[in-house]
Amino acid sequence: MDHDTHPLHHGAGSGLPETLLPALALVVCAGAYLRLARLARLRNPGRGWSPWRTAGFTTGLALLAAALLPPIAPLAHTDFRGHMVQHLLIGMYAPLALVLGAPVTLLLRTLTAPRARLVAAVVHSRPVRWPAHPAVALLLSTGSLAVLYFTPLYDFAMVHPAGHWLLHAHFLMSGCLFAYVIAGPDPGPARPGVRTRLVYLGCAIALHAVISQLMYGGIRVDVHAPIPEVQGGAEIMYYGGDIAELLLAAALVTTWRPERRSHPAAKEYPSYRPART
Template sequence: MLGRSWCPCRRDAGIAVAVATRSLWLLSVGRPPRPPGFGRHKVHRVLIPVSDTPADLPRFTWGGVFTDWGIDPFPFVLTIWVAGLYLLGVSVLRRRGDAWPWGRTLAFVGVGMGAFFVATASGIGRYDTTLLSVHMVQHMILSMVVPLALALGAPVTLALRTLPARPRRWLLAVLHSRVAKVLSFPPLAFALYVTAPWALYFTGWYDASLASAYVHEMMHVHLVLVGTLFFWPLMGIDPVPGRVGYPFRVLLIVMTLPFHAFLGITIMDQTTLLGAEHYTALRDGPMGAWLPDPMDDQHRAGGILWASGDLIGMVFFAVLFVQWVRASMKEAVREDRRLDLEEARGSSGVE
């Protein structure tokens, strides 16, 4: 009866599906190629009217990160769908009387998907192809902050507790598949995580992301996915393959810090400008009056990568330490119960 009764959420779900489908269609249609130096404006005028032209953005300020917002269809729809499905799962649990820690919901929806939306729709997203330093802030949010928060939200556990029987079997089959075990193998995941940024900035990939909106959006997804493959088994609480002991987890986190520092120093010491054609063309346009020297901005970007990698790494250490302590306390409780049970059995045998 409940499945056949009318519910207002069906109307809202239908509207959401229609909006998401329309947005994905707009994305699939694509945009005409941009000439060199034609900056990508993140605001769609249908949603938020603006007066700036794509090639003439105002001077960047860090205050504008919180006041200058725009929407690209793909990251917007992705945020709505992922956060919405998670909240739907939490709602299903609560309707049947099961508890779900509010901290997990806050981590996944508020911090994880919230950070993803901020990185792609705030002033950071609007200027991510105008200033390399702003792009680097976005890079660190997407590759470290978002994966950590999503892992702490335990979405796999939530899905296993709320999905119907058949989709649950499919999910379990994926988790136990050989592909999942290979991709989550810690040394391989570590190699992918530390080499992906080098491939991004020292091949033609970064230049392609500046010239193509599609490549740019896929780069965002790639940063999150690679970070998820590496950090989920280390920091997450889901029953995913690739879980290792806490000492080895700490070792892997420690090993990532020199790579961020080395990459940041390498970018700072580069005499060749990353995205040279794109950033040089921007300076020749209307924004040339306020844009910093591209090489100075590149040095700043390398410093951001170096410093933020160490700072976020300390957050990771704190999270791992708390998880390790909690796991040790639970193990101690289980051991005490086992010893008490053995003692009780021994006492009853003597009597």
């Protein structure tokens, strides 16, 4: 930690392009999801599409908008506490809401049967099984925080606009992956049982707490920002992370369903019929 230097002051500001591009991308995502939800209701009026899932996905987009647009985005460039608020929104709160929107299930319900089978095969393929393992998801989401804040990587990313956006992308993708593995309603390849997922969630809670406490104490932290900012960011990380992880645990309990002995793609779209042997 450093009293005098703060790399964020020398980084890119939140100019017009950095405001318009995220806003446009979020509007496109919202429009695509709402269109697919309408198509799902039209194709199967009896089954329809849950308004709660639509609310979850749109809430996730709203949280991303709050993180990527003013006033939080400019603050994240100049204050480590603003960065931490942005990190929690992009990496923990928004991913949970987006995952609860079940976008893969929605896509499967709106595709034709051959295309839906292709998507289901990809979801359950070997290349997807490896990152979808809870240990890998935990390492990419929570474990990467140690690399970010205990090495020069954070300062490097903050002074390079491309690095800043890559950091956002990592937060979002790894957060979505972990939320999907732990509590996602979408089909999951070889997803472990509830007890195992709770163990991994407990490990994430413990690791998150240790990193934030080390950061608050200034132990091995490599963030060039004023000490009060780093300590304030650590407190935000500690308490905000706890709330997000409790919400994830609640989502795990509420979305859990007993496993059925059927083809994993059978329940994702009504037109699917397993091949007879």
